[in-house]
Amino acid sequence: MKITSEEIARLANVSRSTVSRVINNYPNVPEPTRQKVMGVIEKYGYKPNAFARVLAGKSNMEIALCISNDNSGDGNRWKGMESPYFMRLIAELITQSKAYGYMISVLVISTEADYEEIENRFLNREICGGVFVGFEFQMERINAIAEKGFNMVVIDPDDSLKQADNVKAIYSENERGAFLAVEYLLKKKYARIGHIRGDNRLSARERLEGYCKAMEAAGYRREELPVEYGGFNREYAYRAAVRLMQEHQVDAIFAADDITAIAATRAAADLNKRVPEDVGIMGCDYVSLYDDLGIHLTTVEISVREIAKIAVRAVLDIEKEKQIVCRAAIRVGLTA
Amino acid sequence: MKITSEEIARLANVSRSTVSRVINNYPNVPEPTRQKVMGVIEKYGYKPNAFARVLAGKSNMEIALCISNDNSGDGNRWKGMESPYFMRLIAELITQSKAYGYMISVLVISTEADYEEIENRFLNREICGGVFVGFEFQMERINAIAEKGFNMVVIDPDDSLKQADNVKAIYSENERGAFLAVEYLLKKKYARIGHIRGDNRLSARERLEGYCKAMEAAGYRREELPVEYGGFNREYAYRAAVRLMQEHQVDAIFAADDITAIAATRAAADLNKRVPEDVGIMGCDYVSLYDDLGIHLTTVEISVREIAKIAVRAVLDIEKEKQIVCRAAIRVGLTA
DNA sequence: TTGTATGCGTTATCAA
DNA sequence: TTGATAACGCATACAA
Numbered sequence: 001m002k003i004t005s006e007e008i009a010r011l012a013n014v015s016r017s018t019v020s021r022v023i024n025n026y027p028n029v030p031e032p033t034r035q036k037v038m039g040v041i042e043k044y045g046y047k048p049n050a051f052a053r054v055l056a057g058k059s060n061m062e063i064a065l066c067i068s069n070d071n072s073g074d075g076n077r078w079k080g081m082e083s084p085y086f087m088r089l090i091a092e093l094i095t096q097s098k099a100y101g102y103m104i105s106v107l108v109i110s111t112e113a114d115y116e117e118i119e120n121r122f123l124n125r126e127i128c129g130g131v132f133v134g135f136e137f138q139m140e141r142i143n144a145i146a147e148k149g150f151n152m153v154v155i156d157p158d159d160s161l162k163q164a165d166n167v168k169a170i171y172s173e174n175e176r177g178a179f180l181a182v183e184y185l186l187k188k189k190y191a192r193i194g195h196i197r198g199d200n201r202l203s204a205r206e207r208l209e210g211y212c213k214a215m216e217a218a219g220y221r222r223e224e225l226p227v228e229y230g231g232f233n234r235e236y237a238y239r240a241a242v243r244l245m246q247e248h249q250v251d252a253i254f255a256a257d258d259i260t261a262i263a264a265t266r267a268a269a270d271l272n273k274r275v276p277e278d279v280g281i282m283g284c285d286y287v288s289l290y291d292d293l294g295i296h297l298t299t300v301e302i303s304v305r306e307i308a309k310i311a312v313r314a315v316l317d318i319e320k321e322k323q324i325v326c327r328a329a330i331r332v333g334l335t336a
Numbered sequence: 337m338k339i340t341s342e343e344i345a346r347l348a349n350v351s352r353s354t355v356s357r358v359i360n361n362y363p364n365v366p367e368p369t370r371q372k373v374m375g376v377i378e379k380y381g382y383k384p385n386a387f388a389r390v391l392a393g394k395s396n397m398e399i400a401l402c403i404s405n406d407n408s409g410d411g412n413r414w415k416g417m418e419s420p421y422f423m424r425l426i427a428e429l430i431t432q433s434k435a436y437g438y439m440i441s442v443l444v445i446s447t448e449a450d451y452e453e454i455e456n457r458f459l460n461r462e463i464c465g466g467v468f469v470g471f472e473f474q475m476e477r478i479n480a481i482a483e484k485g486f487n488m489v490v491i492d493p494d495d496s497l498k499q500a501d502n503v504k505a506i507y508s509e510n511e512r513g514a515f516l517a518v519e520y521l522l523k524k525k526y527a528r529i530g531h532i533r534g535d536n537r538l539s540a541r542e543r544l545e546g547y548c549k550a551m552e553a554a555g556y557r558r559e560e561l562p563v564e565y566g567g568f569n570r571e572y573a574y575r576a577a578v579r580l581m582q583e584h585q586v587d588a589i590f591a592a593d594d595i596t597a598i599a600a601t602r603a604a605a606d607l608n609k610r611v612p613e614d615v616g617i618m619g620c621d622y623v624s625l626y627d628d629l630g631i632h633l634t635t636v637e638i639s640v641r642e643i644a645k646i647a648v649r650a651v652l653d654i655e656k657e658k659q660i661v662c663r664a665a666i667r668v669g670l671t672a
Numbered sequence: 673t674t675g676t677a678t679g680c681g682t683t684a685t686c687a688a
Numbered sequence: 689t690t691g692a693t694a695a696c697g698c699a700t701a702c703a704a
Binding site (some may be wrong): 019 | 680681682683684
Binding site (some may be wrong): 350351352353354357364365366369388390391392393460 | 673674675676679680681682
């Protein structure tokens with residue numbers, strides 16, 4: 001059926017052990033022998049059985065991507081598995097890990113049992129690392145698993161994070177990104193800049209802080225800044241944008257994310273304001289989707305590819321830092 | 337470290353074989369014994385080692401989702417891994433297969449070697465089935481693997497498909513969907529309906545055919561129908577829409593897909609035409625994305641969830657049909 | 673109905 | 689430097 005190391009050994013006139021040593025690049029096998037064995041391996045297209053290796057003690061070259069499922073069910077589909085962010089992240093992680101010879105398996109975490117599932121896989125050596133991304137993780141569970149000696153990476157953790165030893169965290173430069181965005185608007189000579197903030201999670205608070213700092217640096221007083229609640233929700237964001245433009249008379253809006261920015265763009269259109277002439281709109285957390293619709297937001301981008309690359313390197317312990325920050329950059333579009 | 341069937345056997349005063357029989361629901365184990373063993377299993381939270389089972393002859397409860405990589409690099413990102421269609425499909429497949437206790441592993445197919453990888457996994461019992469989706473598959477390779485006795489499902493294959501015995505095909509009701517769409521426009525009293533067609537792949541040809549048939553049924557002559565090439569590309573589609581509206585004076589457009597429809601909507605706006613009053617626009621192949629932007633296309637929907645559900649059932653051979661067609665339905669929005 | 677023995681394909685240990 | 693041999697954790701044919 002399928003050629004095994006046994007066969008290879010026979011054909012190369014060596015023992016299974018030697019074949020194994022060649023496969024695993026052990027140092028104690030002389031070059032001629034290695035050549036001979038490799039020749040037979042190539043000739044017959046032999047590929048070692050991954051499952052057997054794992055059973056025999058090796059770790060599987062597979063990384064679990066653990067996504068927290070969103071059960072809130074508020075009809076806002078920009079969450080959970082279908083979120084374009086997660087989707088791009090999955091795609092990039094698959095690509096990046098493949099470059100190191102690793103596979104990605106996607107696990108959706110929704111119940112307590114799922115954490116046991118993960119731990120089980122670690123114990124069985126089915127996976128050699130876990131990358132966590134999403135909102136509502138139980139950090140204690142993650143820490144507990146990590147403390148048994150397994151590598152975990154958490155992307156954009158909330159500040160509640162107490163990192164166990166084997167846990168690495170990847171942060172996005174939210175505050176600085178927001179600061180850059182507002183700075184950009186100020187340079188464009190917008191004078192009255194409002195902010196549509198997200199909800200209470202860390203990223204939203206950091207972006208708000210960045211906005212405030214940039215405005216303060218420009219001489220504005222923090223207490224008087226026009227900030228409205230958008231909650232990363234397109235309906236709330238739309239109304240927030242209307243309030244900012246009508247009640248606060250802003251001439252520019254820094255939105256907590258791109259969904260919010262798109263909603264603000266609609267609001268501007270409905271109020272007969274031209275973008276960017278009458279009102280400048282700045283997004284955040286670039287989502288590639290809108291380009292394809294011919295909508296080119298000026299926004300803050302933190303490369304998903306970069307995050308994926310770092311995540312893979314971190315979980316494989318190539319990257320040793322426990323706290324890694326991904327840089328934000330302005331992506332110039334047509335809305336500001 | 338981890339409890340094994342050996343331990344369970346000892347604790348339950350039976351042999352490993354009996355534990356195995358209980359786990360695998362063999363009939364020849366009396367209820368009291370089963371209860372006793374199950375009790376110990378529950379108590380210690382024993383989970384059989386999946387890899388060991390596979391090595392011992394069982395098939396892994398895992399389905400490979402094989403996605404053809406798009407190397408065309410024409411800058412149109414609505415293809416390959418990042419396509420929202422694939423992304424939703426992945427999400428739905430994960431959900432649906434989980435319901436049957438199966439996992440999904442995603443494989444991106446770009447080179448010849450990838451087919452060998454798939455075959456290798458089948459031979460090692462790492463996967464028990466393959467679901468193929470994308471454009472440029474080498475059906476001969478798929479058939480060759482299937483002929484060795486493995487289950488394969490191809491979603492929306494091109495007509496070049498010669499199905500081997502273990503290959504099942506899932507088709508979308510493209511022609512009927514297009515027919516319904518045009519019928520819908522006719523009922524809405526649009527009189528001059530044009531079509532922006534896709535490229536030369538089967539789905540595009542079928543949609544064109546559905547459009548033609550519906551128009552013929554309404555008394556139009558096929559040769560005189562206003563059809564322009566859009567190629568599923570937003571730039572081409574935009575220009576096609578302009579031609580239809582300016583040169584052909586259409587009052588409604590049936591677009592080959594939703595990307596095309598969105599481009600047509602932009603074109604209408606740029607020509608100062610109101611949608612749907614001055615011109616009706618009908619999409620096809622519903623992509624959920626646009627709702628979140630406040631754009632509500634009237635379009636043709638073929639449920640991705642339904643496709644995923646059927647794909648899982650087909651690959652597990654619960655669904656026995658070799659050719660399965662997924663129904664299309666009109667999704668009413670604001671553009672027609 | 674149950675237990676024993678063997679095999680799955682690999683790695684690791686120990687001798688040679 | 690190499691080769692036997694014993695794990696790894698489970699399923700199964702066969703015997704009892």
